[in-house]
Amino acid sequence: MNIQYLKNQDYLPALKSISNQSVDSILLVGSYILKVRKNTFKEALDQCIRVLKDTGFLLIQGTPKSLPSRIEPLMKSLYFKYWIAIESNILENKQGLPSAHATVVIFSKSKDSFKINKVRFQHRYCNFCNRTLKDWGGKSHLMNPAGYAISDVWRDLPKQDNYTRLSQTVLEVLLRLIDNKDGKCLVFPLEGIEFGNNISLTDNHLSPRLSFLKSSVQAIHNANKIDEDLLDVVHCGDAIEILSKYPDNSVDLAFADPPYNLDKSYNLYNDEKEDERYIEWCNSWLKEYIRVLKPSGSLYIVNLPKWGIHHASFLNKHLHFQNWIAWDAISEPRGKIMPAHYALLFYTKHPTNFTLNYQNVSPIDSPVFCLRSSCIRQRKKQGVDPKVPLTDIWWDIHRIKHKKDRDMHPCQLPDKLLERIILLSSNEGDVVLDALCGVGTTPVAALKLGRRYVAIDIDRRYVKITEKKIEQLRSQGFITRRSKKKSLSDITKKELQLELKDLAKSLGRLPNQKDVEEMSKYGLQVFKENFITWGKALKAAKLEVRE
Structure with a gap:
């Protein structure tokens, strides 16, 4: 592949001199441009779109805080493919979680033609049980011995600064992905590439311990109380209509897991909305979330990265960005880039005065050990239990793998995910809202942890499942799930x-x-x-x- 590196002062004149649709791929170091030549960012993107071939693709490096609002307009001209979360060296934020999340976003000019190369990282093995760090949930027979196909969360590279620049290590992986023997690639600005770091890809880079002060949220006097008959309830109906009954500034923590606008078997949702209608629908109930959120309140929303960009662009106008948490929800080994990244956005109504009980959720187990329950029991029994700080890349909570742990919902979230969010961003007695609660993971977790809850769902079947789980939790202290019928065949x-x-x-x-x-x-x-x-x-x- 013919790679041309353009210097900072040269990239705009060079782009303008290139013929239409003559370049196969472009890698743009967005953070450097936004820092040094911010006013040229949009013009550079427009030129990139012009010179890209119909089969070409555009890669943009940046940070979760700076990119969404700037790249959202690209979705009218290009097709979003991946938001790659790159675990980098830890930044100790003054607010929110410490950040380890830098990103490269990949767009394609064609809806259908997206030809990239398969790149594999070597399998990594648990330092205690010597099995693979990734637990494929009974699908280890599908693992390729040459290594695992990279996902859209990169955690196994050396921890370097990929926020203000792009490390040579990440650059090399990206170039392997887009390598085209007869193709032409532009990379700019050259000054945004950190060349010459001789760091081995096999090095283990454990994050340092970080110490944080306990959260101290001052009393805010313009918060409102919710009537008792509107607390600890599961409503069935439209989220916006029901939320209108709740006063402004009355909820401590709001969570949302909207349908992903995919062809999933949701019961009543029309989940094939066009992109624009889907975003308008999300923004309509997000406005209500913002209204009912207390001045000290926090909002979390989980979605696919494509929709996360739209959510972040909208929320940036109304709330204060804290973190784009990349939830590395492991997927089965398939495809050229495994889709493992779920965007968990964390916003607050006040920039600094909000609940953040970091000590409740950090530190966590070291990533050099696997998450198999048998391994965890054995190593902790032997006193092998090193820890690392929790950042905004969450790799230690997996999606629900087994039907026995799942209710009748296509995208049910694991209890541990909601428990972490609630422990982190609320206190006992606080009000937790989920207006798209599905089968009740949020209100159940809130009840377990001594919080008040407000749950809403439009599907009466899901509401009944939620109410039954809450009733079981109140009466017997745990939830009994109905055993799933086995297949007629005993063959797996x-x-x-x-x-x-x-x-x-x-x-x-x-x-x-x-x-x-x-x-x-x-x-x-x-x-x-x-x-x-x-x-x-x-x-x-x-x-x-x-x-």
Whole structure:
């Protein structure tokens, strides 16, 4: 690939001299431009769009605080692909969580054509049990021995400054992703690249201990009280209509997990709204969240990074940014970039005077150990328990993997996630709001931790599930989940995938359905009943005949 580095004083004239649609990829170090030549940022983006080929893509480095409002307009001209969260050296913020989150956002000029290379990081292993740090939840047979395909959360690189500049280490990975033998790539400004740091990719960089003062929120006299009959309730209905019953400045902590505007099996939501309608809908109830939030209150919203950019751009006009928390919710090993990043935005109504009980949630277990419960028990029993500070990259809480832990909801959040948020940003007796509460993870966590709750959902079925869980928690102190019915077949998907892997090994190629009929000890119908597509059945077999 032909890479051309443009200096700070040269990049605008150089861009203007380049023909339309003649460049394959552009990497722009946004933080450096915003610091040195802020007034040229928009013009540089416009020129990038002009010179990019229809199949080209644009990569923009920056920080979660500075980028969203500036790149949101790009979504009218380009297609968002990834917000890559890069764990970097820790910045001790005066407010909010300490930050380790720098970012590179990737846009494509074409909706359909997005050809990047598969890049793998070596598997890392637990310092105690020697198993992989990533727990694939029973899908380890799908792991590629050459390493794991990188996700959109990069935690295994040396911890360097990727906030004000772009480290050479990150640059090299990005160039491997976009490498095109006959392509043309522009990187600018050259002064924004930190060359010459000889840091090994295998080095372990443990974060230093950080000490923080306990939160001390002063009494704010213009906060309002909520009537008792509107507290500790689960409403069924439209969020905006029900929130109108609540006074201004009355909620301590507001949380939202809106439908992701994907083709998920939500019960009553029309979750195929066009992008603009979806954002307008989100902004409508966010306005109500802002209204009812106390002057000392905090707001958290979790969504996919694409929507996180829109949320941040809107909230930046009304509240004070504290953190874009990159929740590294591990996904199964697939694709060229695994989608593991959920954006958890943290905003407050006052810039400094808000609840932050950092000592309640930090430190956490060191990332050199895995999160398997058996390993945790054994190493802590032996006194092996080093800690690191919690930052704005949360890797130690996974999505719900097993059906036995899940209610009937397509995107249920783990209890630990809400418990951490509530412990961090509220005190006992405070009011916690979730106006899109689904199956009640937020009000249940609030009740467990001695908070008052206000929960709303439009789906009566979800409301009934939430009310039943709260009733169980109040009466017996824990929640009993109904056991899920097993499949008619006792054969697991893993056994079927490994069977196809063995067939691939003996055939020297991927088996087809005729091969299964002739050679497999299982009937073809069993495979059809267990897998939506033949490609999913062949996942393990593809590792056997990989390139």
